[in-house]
Structures are given as C-alpha cells and as structure tokens.
Amino acid sequence: MADLDEFGLTDEQKLIRRNVAELMARALPVEEVRRLDAASAFPHAGFEALAEAGYMALPFDPAYGGMGGSRKDLVVLVEALARHYSGASSLYLPTVVYGGMHLQLSGGEHLRRRYIPEICRGKLKAAFALSEPDTGSDASGIKTRAVRDGNGWRLSGQKLYISAAHVADYLVVVAKTDAEARHKGVTLFWVDAHSTGVSMKPLETLGRRTTHPNEIFFDGVFVPDDHVIGAENRGWSGLMKGLNLERLCLAAQACGNMHFAIEYAKAFALDRRQFGQPISKFQAIQHKFADMRVLLRTTQALTWRIADMLDADLDPVEETAIAKIQGTDGEFRCAHLAMEIMGGAGYTMAHDIQRLFRDVRVGSIGGGTNDIQRNTIAKSMGL
Ligand SMILES: Cc1cc2nc3c(=O)[nH]c(=O)nc-3n(C[C@H](O)[C@H](O)[C@H](O)COP(=O)(O)OP(=O)(O)OC[C@H]3O[C@@H](n4cnc5c(N)ncnc54)[C@H](O)[C@@H]3O)c2cc1C
Numbered sequence: 457m458a459d460l461d462e463f464g465l466t467d468e469q470k471l472i473r474r475n476v477a478e479l480m481a482r483a484l485p486v487e488e489v490r491r492l493d494a495a496s497a498f499p500h501a502g503f504e505a506l507a508e509a510g511y512m513a514l515p516f517d518p519a520y521g522g523m524g525g526s527r528k529d530l531v532v533l534v535e536a537l538a539r540h541y542s543g544a545s546s547l548y549l550p551t552v553v554y555g556g557m558h559l560q561l562s563g564g565e566h567l568r569r570r571y572i573p574e575i576c577r578g579k580l581k582a583a584f585a586l587s588e589p590d591t592g593s594d595a596s597g598i599k600t601r602a603v604r605d606g607n608g609w610r611l612s613g614q615k616l617y618i619s620a621a622h623v624a625d626y627l628v629v630v631a632k633t634d635a636e637a638r639h640k641g642v643t644l645f646w647v648d649a650h651s652t653g654v655s656m657k658p659l660e661t662l663g664r665r666t667t668h669p670n671e672i673f674f675d676g677v678f679v680p681d682d683h684v685i686g687a688e689n690r691g692w693s694g695l696m697k698g699l700n701l702e703r704l705c706l707a708a709q710a711c712g713n714m715h716f717a718i719e720y721a722k723a724f725a726l727d728r729r730q731f732g733q734p735i736s737k738f739q740a741i742q743h744k745f746a747d748m749r750v751l752l753r754t755t756q757a758l759t760w761r762i763a764d765m766l767d768a769d770l771d772p773v774e775e776t777a778i779a780k781i782q783g784t785d786g787e788f789r790c791a792h793l794a795m796e797i798m799g800g801a802g803y804t805m806a807h808d809i810q811r812l813f814r815d816v817r818v819g820s821i822g823g824g825t826n827d828i829q830r831n832t833i834a835k836s837m838g839l
Pocket of ligand 1: 594
C-alpha cells in the first residue's frame with residue numbers, strides 16, 4: 457500500500473524521483489558538493505546532467521520545446537533535487553522557474569519562440585532581478601528605471617542579492633517605466649547579462665554558496681522593445697504570478713531539505729552508540745525524528761495540493777504563502793533537530809548538516825520574507 461510519501465503520485469512522478477536521485481548521485485557526488493561549497497563554485501555538472509536528461513524542459517509548453525509537465529511534476533522534481541543537495545534545486549530554479557517561467561507566463565510569442573527552446577536544451581541560464589539596496593519587501597518601490605530610447609529602452613539602477621546571476625546569460629529585470637506610479641509603473645525586461653553597461657559583484661553569504669547572490673549595476677543598458685516581457689507598465693500581475701510559483705517551489709525545495717536532514721541524522725543515530733546502545737533507541741531522539749517527519753509530511757501534502765490547484769487553473773495565493781512559511785520554517789527546524797541528534801559531530805565541518813543548516817537559514821528571508829507572507833494571509837482573511 458502506498459504511504460503518504462507516494463500516495464497520489466503518478467508512475468512518471470515516481471520515476472522522476474528515482475531518476476533524479478541516480479542522476480544527481482553521479483553528477484554531484486558528496487565529495488564534489490563539499491568541494492564546490494568550499495569554493496563557492498556553481499555546480500555546472502549538475503546543470504548539464506539535468507539538461508541532458510531533459511529536465512530543463514519539464515514545465516514548458518511543448519509548442520516551445522517543453523515537456524508540458526504539470527505543476528505537480530515540477531514540485532516532485534524540485535523536492536527530489538533538494539533531497540540530494542539543497543544546491544541542486546537552487547541551480548535549477550533561477551533558470552527554469554525564476555527566469556524562464558516569466559517568459560512562459562507573460563512573454564510575447566517572439567520571446568517565447570526565441571528563448572524557451574534554448575532554456576529547454578540547457579543552452580541558456582537565467583536569473584531574476586527584483587530586490588534592490590533600498591527596496592526588498594516593498595517591491596513596488598523599486599528605483600531601477602527604464603526610459604525610452606528609439607526602438608528600445610535604457611536601463612539604469614542597481615539590484616542586490618540576485619542568485620546565480622554571475623552564471624546567467626539573461627536576466628529578468630523588474631524596472632520602473634513610470635517613476636511616479638507604484639504597481640502601475642512596473643515593467644519586466646529580458647536583458648542580455650553580457651550587454652554593455654551591466655556589471656556584477658559577488659556577495660559572500662552564510663550559505664547557498666554554490667548559487668551565491670550578486671550585486672548588479674545597470675548603467676544605461678540598451679534593451680530592445682521586443683525584449684519587454686508583457687506590456688509597458690503592466691508587469692505587476694506577471695511578476696506576482698511568477699513569485700507565486702517561486703513560493704510553491706520553495707516549499708517543495710524545503711521538503712527535499714527535510715528529507716536530507718532526516719536521512720543524514722538517521723544514518724548517524726543508528727550508528728552512534730552511548731550507554732551501550734545506538735542513540736536511536738532513546739525516546740528523546742526518536743521524538744525528534746517524529747517531529748521532523750510531521751513537518752515533512754504536512755509540507756508535502758500542502759505543496760502537492762496547491763500544485764493540483766494550479767494544475768486546475770486556480771490562482772492560489774494565500775495557499776502558496778502558507779506553504780512557503782510552513783516549508784521554510786520547517787526545513788530550518790529540521791536542520792536544527794538533525795544537529796541536536798548528532799551532538800558535537802553535527803556542529804563540525806566534517807558533516808554535511810552544518811551546510812544544510814547554513815543553506816536553509818535563508819528560507820524565511822528569500823522569496824518574500826515570511827512576515828510578508830503573513831501579510832498576504834492576513835489580507836486574504838479580510839484584515
Ligand atoms: C541568499 C539570498 C538570495 C536571494 N536571491 C534573490 C534573487 O535571486 N532575486 C531577487 O530579486 N532577490 C533575491 N533575494 C532578496 C530577497 O528576496 C530579499 O532579501 C527579501 O525580499 C527581503 O528584502 P530585504 O532583504 O530588503 O529586507 P527588508 O524588506 O528590508 O525587510 C527587513 C525586515 O523587515 C520586515 N518587514 C519589511 N516590511 C514589512 C512589512 N510590511 N510587514 C512586516 N514586516 C516587514 C521583513 O520581514 C524583515 O524581517 C535573495 C536574498 C538572499 C539573502
């Protein structure tokens with residue numbers, strides 16, 4: 457009988473799980489992940505393996521070379537990636553979801569036909585540039601400006617914390633085309649990351665080192681008219697759609713991270729002996745595992761149900777906010793409990809739990825802080 461971990465998954469989704477686990481074990485073995493993390497180096501081998509196996513194409517429309525996968529397929533894939541290594545989902549999401557899905561959801565036919573096939577073949581990497589030094593949560597207050605120049609636009613401003621932008625070929629840049637307006641002055645641009653006037657600096661962070669964030673400067677960067685995603689001053693609703701999918705993927709990623717914490721700590725607890733028996737025999741240790749399992753299963757159930765809602769063409773917004781909070785708070789709690797179970801060993805750099813602990817700490821901050829998600833929930837409750 458299928459348990460909660462499998463119930464409702466199609467045979468293809470079960471296959472995605474198995475296949476991704478094998479693929480990642482080959483492309484990004486444990487020792488290599490440790491080396492890349494220490495060097496803050498992008499896991500190119502993981503990206504290439506996923507591209508070769510066709511996973512870059514998963515959520516895109518077959519009309520543009522995609523596989524036409526469902527949102528449920530996507531969350532199953534993202535969970536499987538993070539279950540191997542949190543950075544395996546972080547290397548996938550900027551290109552496919554934070555970047556590419558904006559083209560799919562809001563881009564014109566010209567942009568979709570020209571760029572989505574390249575993303576599907578793994579020939580193009582992307583990143584998503586919204587946050588700025590003076591505006592993070594207050595997204596409609598961004599200062600990056602685009603002003604008309606002949607048959608295009610000139611982009612000027614600064615973005616901050618942009619994940620994996622240093623390896624990106626194209627950037628989704630959120631800018632103001634009407635400086636006086638707030639939401640109604642926002643436009644999305646598809647910008648060649650190697651254009652004249654674009655420069656970047658890496659940021660050093662506690663975790664997420666293999667897809668580290670960057671500071672980006674735009675100094676009068678020319679963007680042709682046909683590289684506007686959607687319509688001038690009408691970018692806000694497309695931006696919200698993209699961020700909504702990002703939040704669901706962050707919850708799916710959290711499920712993978714919780715699996716990792718549980719599996720890593722379980723192997724340790726079965727082996728480590730105190731008072732003449734494995735520490736897994738102590739009820740205090742068993743309860744920590746049970747708490748982790750509760751967090752994983754509740755987040756999984758929520759994530760899959762919301763993916764089903766998206767697949768039914770509904771527009772769950774409060775729901776993705778709930779899943780994002782549940783998932784990111786849950787993954788941090790699991791990383792903490794795994795470290796508790798491992799005692800001193802968990803705190804040393806010799807074990808991978810410290811890396812997970814560092815990587816998941818950003819969960820409640822990135823993708824719209826959990827306070828901002830609470831604002832969304834409160835608003836939908838009529839408060
Ligand atoms: C590792 C990392 C990767 C990232 N990747 C990207 C990326 O790829 N692209 C991108 O565009 N951005 C990215 N970000 C930025 C991230 O989305 C922002 O950090 C986040 O939205 C918060 O903005 P802020 O840091 O400016 O904090 P602020 O908005 O200044 O918030 C500071 C504190 O005030 C609280 N607060 C602010 N406003 C309210 C309010 N109205 N109600 C209640 N509390 C409030 C916040 O919850 C927070 O606790 C990344 C950040 C990190 C750390």
